[in-house]
Amino acid sequence: MYANFIKVILDFCTALVILILLSPVFIFVFLALTIANNGQPFFYQIRPGKNEKLFKIVKFRTMNNKRDDNGTLLPDAKRLTFIGKLVRKTSLDELPQLFNILKFEMSLVGPRPLLPEYLPLYTLEQKKRHLVKPGITGLAQVRGRNQMLFSERLKNDIFYVENQSFILDLKIIFETIYTVFFKSKNVVLGQTVDEVDDLGLSRNLDSNHFKTKK
Known part of the structure; x- marks a missing residue:
């Protein structure tokens, strides 16, 4: 009852109210990132949602596309713009995902959507994360x-x-607000996937991609 009906209504209404209340902030960030990123304030990427259905997630673009002499993208830490760092630390880069909620693709609270390429690498237990809609924030985000x-x-x-x-959703939302306002200084930006991928998902992904290409 809660997950399939009440939560859907609460998500939609809350997302709409937040967008209205934060519209001045949204417009300011939009304009600042438009200038910083040569007219490209948004970043789009395909992600798996509920029941592994793919959708296009939208975020504010916080990194530029600078490359080295060989044409390879520079590390994330070197591509973060000044305004991008501020936007990330305060989690404002996730603000456009409120539109994903209004399209019934996401929820306020739920597992963060990861890459679709990881899907075949999950165990049956890990695949359970796709039994619900992905969220803008989640239990893992407030804990680490x-x-x-x-x-x-x-x-x-x-x-x-x-x-x-x-109750759990409410707790996560309040913890998210506390984290954004009081713990944003402790956020480490520019980490590589390898630093946190103790399951080797990215390495297996690269290996499978190499075999496919070969």
Whole structure:
């Protein structure tokens, strides 16, 4: 009842209210990133949603496309713009995903959507994270944000799926607000996937891609 009906209504109404209340902030960030990123303030990427259905997630673009002399993209830490760092630390880069909620593709709270290429690499237990809509924030994000190892992220995602409730969602939302306002200084930006991927998902992905190309 809660997950399939009440939560959907609450998500839609809350996302609409937040967009209206934060519209001045949205417009300011939009204009600042438009200038910083040569007219490209948004970043789009295909991600798996509920029941592994693919959708296009939207975020504010916080990195430029600078490359080295060989044409290879520079590391994330070197491509973060000044305004991009501020936007990321305050999690404002996720703000456009409110439109994903209005399109019923995402929820306020749920497992963060990862790459679709990871889907065949998950165990049956790990695939449970796709039994619910992905969220703008989630249990893993308030417990460790971008510094949590993949194995712990997936455990937290599965715990959320198996214990989803209004009280748990409310707790995660309040913890998210607290984290954004009082812990943003502790956020580490520019980490590589390898630093937190203790499951080797990215390495297996690269290996499978190489075999396919070969």
